[in-house]
Every structure is written in structure tokens, then in C-alpha cells.
Amino acid sequence: MNIDSIKDGIVIDHIKAGCAMKIYELLGLDKQDVSVAIIKNVSSRKLGKKDIIKVDADIPVDLDVIGFIDPDATVNIIKDGVLIKKYTVDMPEKLVNVISCKNPRCITTCEQELAQIFNLTDRENKVYRCAYCETKASIN
Amino acid sequence: MRSVIDIRDLSTEEIDSLISVALDIIDNPDKYAEACKRKKLATLFFEPSTRTRLSFEAAMYELGGNVLSVTGAGTSSAAKGESVADTAKTVSCYADIIAMRHPKEGAALVAANNASIPVINAGDGGHNHPTQTLADLLTIHREKGRFSDLTVGFCGDLKFGRTVHSLINAITRYPGIKLVLISPEELKVPGYVKNDVIIRNNIPYEETNDLLSAIPKLDVLYMTRVQRERFFNEEDYLRLKDSYILEPSKLTNAKKDLCIMHPLPRVNEISVSVDDDPRACYFKQVLNGKYMRMALILKLLEEAEK
Numbered sequence: 001m002n003i004d005s006i007k008d009g010i011v012i013d014h015i016k017a018g019c020a021m022k023i024y025e026l027l028g029l030d031k032q033d034v035s036v037a038i039i040k041n042v043s044s045r046k047l048g049k050k051d052i053i054k055v056d057a058d059i060p061v062d063l064d065v066i067g068f069i070d071p072d073a074t075v076n077i078i079k080d081g082v083l084i085k086k087y088t089v090d091m092p093e094k095l096v097n098v099i100s101c102k103n104p105r106c107i108t109t110c111e112q113e114l115a116q117i118f119n120l121t122d123r124e125n126k127v128y129r130c131a132y133c134e135t136k137a138s139i140n
Numbered sequence: 141m142r143s144v145i146d147i148r149d150l151s152t153e154e155i156d157s158l159i160s161v162a163l164d165i166i167d168n169p170d171k172y173a174e175a176c177k178r179k180k181l182a183t184l185f186f187e188p189s190t191r192t193r194l195s196f197e198a199a200m201y202e203l204g205g206n207v208l209s210v211t212g213a214g215t216s217s218a219a220k221g222e223s224v225a226d227t228a229k230t231v232s233c234y235a236d237i238i239a240m241r242h243p244k245e246g247a248a249l250v251a252a253n254n255a256s257i258p259v260i261n262a263g264d265g266g267h268n269h270p271t272q273t274l275a276d277l278l279t280i281h282r283e284k285g286r287f288s289d290l291t292v293g294f295c296g297d298l299k300f301g302r303t304v305h306s307l308i309n310a311i312t313r314y315p316g317i318k319l320v321l322i323s324p325e326e327l328k329v330p331g332y333v334k335n336d337v338i339i340r341n342n343i344p345y346e347e348t349n350d351l352l353s354a355i356p357k358l359d360v361l362y363m364t365r366v367q368r369e370r371f372f373n374e375e376d377y378l379r380l381k382d383s384y385i386l387e388p389s390k391l392t393n394a395k396k397d398l399c400i401m402h403p404l405p406r407v408n409e410i411s412v413s414v415d416d417d418p419r420a421c422y423f424k425q426v427l428n429g430k431y432m433r434m435a436l437i438l439k440l441l442e443e444a445e446k
Contacts, residue, residue, distance in 0.1 A: 105265045107244040111223050114250060122336070132246020133267055136332070 011076040012053040020051030064092035103135035143252035143259040147270040161435040176205030182235035187243045196239040199433035228255040258440035273306040275429030283399040289316035296364035299327040303403040319345040324380045356393040363402045387411045
């Protein structure tokens with residue numbers, strides 16, 4: 001894979017430096033049979049340093065996941081080597097089955113068929129809380 | 141279907157209306173003696189409880205209704221691995237309203253999301269216990285005659301005490317409330333209550349570790365238990381435990397109309413010698429809990445019929 005040019009695929013750009021691996025993981029890219037380039041600590045005029053993820057395949061990506069990890073990231077869709085669409089992302093109001101509640105007393109720990117739901121409760125401080133027990137989300 | 145899982149599920153107007161109904165029940169019990177005739181309350185208690193379950197059951201009987209009861213996970217289908225969701229769906233076929241206590245946080249919400257009848261959270265682990273807060277509010281209202289312009293002290297374990305967090309959320313909706321938060325450093329009100337409720341709503345508050353010096357300014361003192369297991373080391377526990385035990389000598393400089401509350405059960409944080417003090421209101425809280433549960437059951441059944 002030539003990371004400079006993607007024919008058909010997705011480029012997730014302007015990722016805050018250090019966040020690319022988390023997005024890669026939560027998007028489940030590690031489980032997909034596609035070529036992915038993770039470029040870390042690239043110099044950026046806007047951010048100083050940034051990460052970039054390039055996916056060499058036209059696969060659906062969950063914008064909520066990207067918005068949750070880094071609402072300032074951008075998503076570029078490439079078709080025949082041309083940028084055809086650019087998305088900005090935002091913090092989603094609700095996250096479903098993206099992360100799990102870490103509170104051992106939460107009902108989701110013993111009833112595992114329940115959807116893992118987190119609600120955005122404080123946009124300013126980027127705080128998500130479990131819909132069931134209100135424990136603060138931890139992305140690690 | 142309308143359920144009450146958290147005190148925040150009730151608007152201030154709805155709380156005021158529940159208080160009015162509870163006061164009317166106290167004055168005119170006969171008027172409500174058949175208000176829930178042919179209705180059934182299912183009390184699903186998956187962890188031990190004395191007061192809350194009996195309070196719900198007494199409430200339903202006094203409304204002329206009947207009670208179906210499950211106590212202890214060991215005697216229910218939960219022991220066979222049935223999910224809360226399935227239990228809620230099943231019980232919806234038998235009863236008209238559910239009161240549920242469960243050791244896991246969020247269990248009541250799962251029940252409410254799956255039941256076709258109203259669900260009242262009777263305690264989900266250390267998370268929420270809205271009817272305790274309703275009992276606390278009725279007690280304050282009956283003792284002080286108002287919710288506004290009060291200095292309310294909370295003492296003891298303010299970090300893990302679910303009743304403290306809920307009452308702070310409810311009482312600070314009213315004007316002129318000042319809070320005095322009395323606790324050891326280790327058990328201070330958590331940031332999300334302080335930031336999201338107290339600071340965000342510009343509620344005047346002070347934090348102190350000195351109960352004795354705080355008492356004279358209080359209209360209401362809400363005591364909770366300082367538990368040994370909450371401390372990281374035994375030394376801190378031993379140093380602090382007696383500071384938060386209320387004894388008659390500590391009430392010398394308290395207001396004559398102070399209202400002393402406790403969600404119970406108490407262990408040793410209020411000396412039994414305080415019980416005879418006319419300012420001790422914690423057993424009145426228990427009775428008020430029944431009246432508020434009656435008012436809430438009535439409201440939710442009426443809404444369900446609509």
C-alpha cells in the first residue's frame with residue numbers, strides 16, 4: 001500500500017496526536033481485512049502535531065466513534081483518487097456499543113446482552129456517562 | 141409508560157403536587173382507602189430491605205390495593221439466570237405497578253425499559269433511591285413548613301451516600317437554599333454533584349470537617365454513617381469516626397427548631413439519647429416515606445390509566 005495515494009478509501013485527518021490508535025481500535029479496523037496506515041505525530045500547522053489514519057477500502061465507518069474520541073478530526077472519502085466528500089464530526093449525544101462500562105456494580109456487567117449506552121452529559125468537558133449507572137466513561 | 145427511577149424524573153411541580161397529595165392523605169386517609177382497589181403492586185426485592193419493602197406494601201394496602209411480593213434473588217427466577225428485562229416483562233402480566241430493589245446499579249432502568257407497567261426504583265445498588273428523597277422532602281416540608289430559605293447541613297459520608305446526592309439535587313431547586321457539607325476530606329461530595337448541581341446552579345455552600353461549629357447555623361441536619369470500609373487506613377477512620385457522631389452535647393448551640401434527619405438504618409452515628417429530643421425527626425421520616433409512596437403509586441397508576 002502506498003500511503004501517499006489512496007484510490008478508493010477513507011482518510012481520517014486532523015486527529016489529535018496520540019488518538020489514532022484508539023480510533024483504529026474502536027472502529028474495529030484491527031478486525032477488518034483491509035490495508036490501514038496509521039501515521040503518528042505528523043507536523044501540522046493547525047495542531048502542531050496530528051495523527052492520520054488511511055484506510056485503503058471503501059468501508060463504512062462510524063462517525064460517532066471518531067466524534068467521541070476527537071470531535072476535531074475530519075473524514076475524507078476518496079473515490080478514484082479524488083476527494084469526493086469531506087465530513088466534520090461532532091461529539092454524539094449518545095454512544096451505543098462503542099465502549100463498555102467499567103463499574104463492576106453496573107447492571108451491564110452481569111447482563112451482557114444489554115446494549116452499552118453512554119450519554120453526553122457535559123459537552124464542555126467532554127463527559128460521557130453510562131446510561132444505567134452514570135459512571136463516567138473511560139476510554140482506556 | 142411513566143416510571144420513576146431517579147428523583148430527576150420528577151419536575152419540581154410534580155414533587156410539589158406529590159407533597160400536596162401526601163398531606164391530603166395524612167388529613168383524609170378514608171378518602172384514599174379504596175383509591176387502588178383491584179390494583180396490584182409487585183414488590184421485587186432482589187436484596188435485603190426491611191423498611192422500604194414494608195413501606196411500599198403498607199402504602200399499597202392503605203390505598204386498598206393488593207401486593208405480590210418477591211424477596212431475595214435466591215427465591216426468584218433470577219436464581220435461574222432470568223434477566224431483569226424478562227422478569228419485568230413477566231411481572232407486567234400479573235401486576236399494575238412494580239417497586240423494585242436490586243443490587244446492581246441501573247437495574248431499575250432496565251426494568252422500566254422493558255415493563256409495560258410503571259416501575260418505581262426502590263434502590264438500585266448505591267445509585268438511586270428516589271422514594272427516600274421524597275420521604276426526606278415531606279419531612280422537611282412538615283417540620284419547617286417550607287422548602288425555601290433553609291440552611292441544610294449534610295454530615296458524614298457525602299461521597300458514597302446516594303440519599304445525600306439525591307436530596308441535594310431536589311432541595312437546591314428551591315430558592316434561598318444554603319448548603320453546609322460536613323465530612324472528612326476522604327468523604328467529600330463528589331465532583332459531579334458539586335460541579336453539576338451545586339456550582340452550576342450558583343447554590344451557596346461551604347465545606348467543613350467540623351460538625352460542632354457548623355451546627356448553630358443549620359435549619360436541617362441530615363446525618364449519614366461514616367463507614368470503616370470507606371477509609372484507606374484504619375488510623376484515619378479511628379481519628380475521625382467520633383467527630384461525626386451526634387450526641388446531645390453537640391446540640392447545645394443548635395437552633396431550637398433544628399430538624400435532625402437520617403435515612404436509617406443508623407449504627408452509632410446518632411446516639412440513642414438524641415431520640416427523645418423533639419428535634420429528632422428520623423422516625424418521622426419513615427412514616428413520611430409511606431405517605432409519599434402512596435402519593436407516587438397513585439400518581440403513576442392514574443397516569444398509566446390515561
